[in-house]
Amino acid sequence: MQSTKKLLSIVDLKKYFPVSGSPRLGHKKKFIRANNGITLDIYRGETLGLVGESGCGKSTFGRTLLQLYEQSAGSTLYYGKTLAEIAPVYVEKALQNAPKILKSCQKKLPYTNGLELAHAKADLENLFRLLGGFGALEDCRVGASLLLQKHRTAVAIAKAESASNSASAATVSHSEKLTTLHTLLQEQETRLQELKKQCANVAHFTECEACLDGGIDLCRLTSSEMRRLRGDLQIVFQDPYSSLDPRMTVGQIIEEGVATHRLFPKGSPQMREYLLDVMQKCGLQAHMLHRYPHQFSGGQRQRVSIARALAVKPQFVVCDECVSALDVSIQAQIINLLLELKEKEGLTYLFISHDLSVVRFLCDRVGVMYLGNLVEIGSTKDVYKDPRHPYTVTLLSLIPSTDPNVQKRDRIIPKGNPPSPIDPPIGCPFHTRCYMAQEVCRHRMPPLMEVSLGHSVACHFPAPKQ
Numbered sequence: 001m002q003s004t005k006k007l008l009s010i011v012d013l014k015k016y017f018p019v020s021g022s023p024r025l026g027h028k029k030k031f032i033r034a035n036n037g038i039t040l041d042i043y044r045g046e047t048l049g050l051v052g053e054s055g056c057g058k059s060t061f062g063r064t065l066l067q068l069y070e071q072s073a074g075s076t077l078y079y080g081k082t083l084a085e086i087a088p089v090y091v092e093k094a095l096q097n098a099p100k101i102l103k104s105c106q107k108k109l110p111y112t113n114g115l116e117l118a119h120a121k122a123d124l125e126n127l128f129r130l131l132g133g134f135g136a137l138e139d140c141r142v143g144a145s146l147l148l149q150k151h152r153t154a155v156a157i158a159k160a161e162s163a164s165n166s167a168s169a170a171t172v173s174h175s176e177k178l179t180t181l182h183t184l185l186q187e188q189e190t191r192l193q194e195l196k197k198q199c200a201n202v203a204h205f206t207e208c209e210a211c212l213d214g215g216i217d218l219c220r221l222t223s224s225e226m227r228r229l230r231g232d233l234q235i236v237f238q239d240p241y242s243s244l245d246p247r248m249t250v251g252q253i254i255e256e257g258v259a260t261h262r263l264f265p266k267g268s269p270q271m272r273e274y275l276l277d278v279m280q281k282c283g284l285q286a287h288m289l290h291r292y293p294h295q296f297s298g299g300q301r302q303r304v305s306i307a308r309a310l311a312v313k314p315q316f317v318v319c320d321e322c323v324s325a326l327d328v329s330i331q332a333q334i335i336n337l338l339l340e341l342k343e344k345e346g347l348t349y350l351f352i353s354h355d356l357s358v359v360r361f362l363c364d365r366v367g368v369m370y371l372g373n374l375v376e377i378g379s380t381k382d383v384y385k386d387p388r389h390p391y392t393v394t395l396l397s398l399i400p401s402t403d404p405n406v407q408k409r410d411r412i413i414p415k416g417n418p419p420s421p422i423d424p425p426i427g428c429p430f431h432t433r434c435y436m437a438q439e440v441c442r443h444r445m446p447p448l449m450e451v452s453l454g455h456s457v458a459c460h461f462p463a464p465k466q
């Protein structure tokens with residue numbers, strides 16, 4: 001059953017790739033807008049499908065989400081670990097400099113526009129996530145300093161707890177230290193609550209307090225902080241031929257990540273036992289441990305890729321077209337394996353595919369992308385039974401069927417080719433090909449709006465509910 005607990009919250013994610021055009025030579029700098037402001041939540045234990053035609057930005061979204069590509073703008077909040085466990089530098093910096101950041105943004109906001117305004121707004125949003133209601137005060141120094149102290153205590157507790165998990169460090173003095181830290185944290189929490197009560201009547205305090213968010217913003221982590229989260233966030237690539245190192249045996253390929261994340265010492269008997277266990281879960285036999293990737297079939301290689309991702313005990317896996325390169329019988333095996341592993345390990349998947357039938361079978365929710373934008377998202381049942389965006393209607397009408405009546409009836413062929421992501425159309429990005437386009441669509445971009453519970457569409461004229 002799908003949980004309602006968020007694992008990831010993506011807010012206005014943008015990924016632009018610069019292309020030719022040097023400002024020094026007087027050329028206007030151009031960008032491929034691969035992802036143009038995507039906002040969505042991914043819940044624990046769900047499989048979210050992402051569909052759309054080739055080049056619409058699905059794979060870029062999956063990779064940017066994992067910070068394999070640097071995000072151009074927006075936030076990617078991760079809830080699988082706490083801020084105290086990772087202790088990001090950005091939290092310390094933001095809370096230390098909160099009064100300065102607030103002042104500079106408040107000065108800028110009324111006078112700037114365009115990019116500077118967007119940056120100032122983003123800075124404020126990022127700060128309010130940490131500062132909460134204290135962001136509404138004239139002078140937020142006391143609140144920010146209390147929050148910083150509490151954060152530092154929580155970090156110390158997380159460090160002490162992780163150290164005490166190793167048997168050698170679990171001494172009496174350690175547990176005493178932990179008790180003292182917990183008492184200190186409680187005292188700080190009480191002082192914080194008292195201060196909040198005193199400020200509760202300040203204008204906008206409640207709105208700012210509602211912005212408080214404990215998610216880890218992946219795009220603001222340093223590379224070493226991100227590396228500590230890599231074990232939680234994994235990816236299985238489309239091509240099982242090029243994504244495995246041909247010079248390494250299967251054992252070495254799977255062992256590399258496990259040793260890097262220090263789950264077991266390299267070359268130890270426990271490591272060997274663990275590798276065999278992971279391989280067995282993924283349908284690979286023990287004698288394959290010393291084989292090289294070229295000695296396997298396509299389906300077996302994809303199993304090796306899945307075993308490599310699962311060996312580091314992830315919480316979230318991006319499956320980037322991971323069955324597209326396989327023939328149909330192997331596809332079925334891999335899909336069943338993914339479902340089985342999800343049940344056993346409690347995984348969350350982002351399943352990127354252009355195969356609508358596979359997505360329908362595998363996913364709990366589905367998002368539809370067009371030209372770098374998310375145009376529709378909802379439960380798989382709702383989107384397939386009752387598509388509301390003209391692009392989704394078009395896509396679904398083109399699913400091949402063996403029923404002769406379906407083949408002849410209701411097939412909608414979109415006009416022309418998709419526009420260039422370097423120079424996307426103004427207004428609705430689909431208006432150049434939409435069979436329902438009207439004048440307003442050429443000028444105004446439709447926002448993603450909820451049309452029924454859990455079903456959102458970015459269209460000025462969503463198709464009526466059937």
Ligand code: SF4
Pocket residue numbers: 389390391428429430431432434435436437438441446458459460461462
């Ligand atoms: S906003 Fe207009 S052009 Fe865009 S999908 Fe809806 S009807 Fe078509």
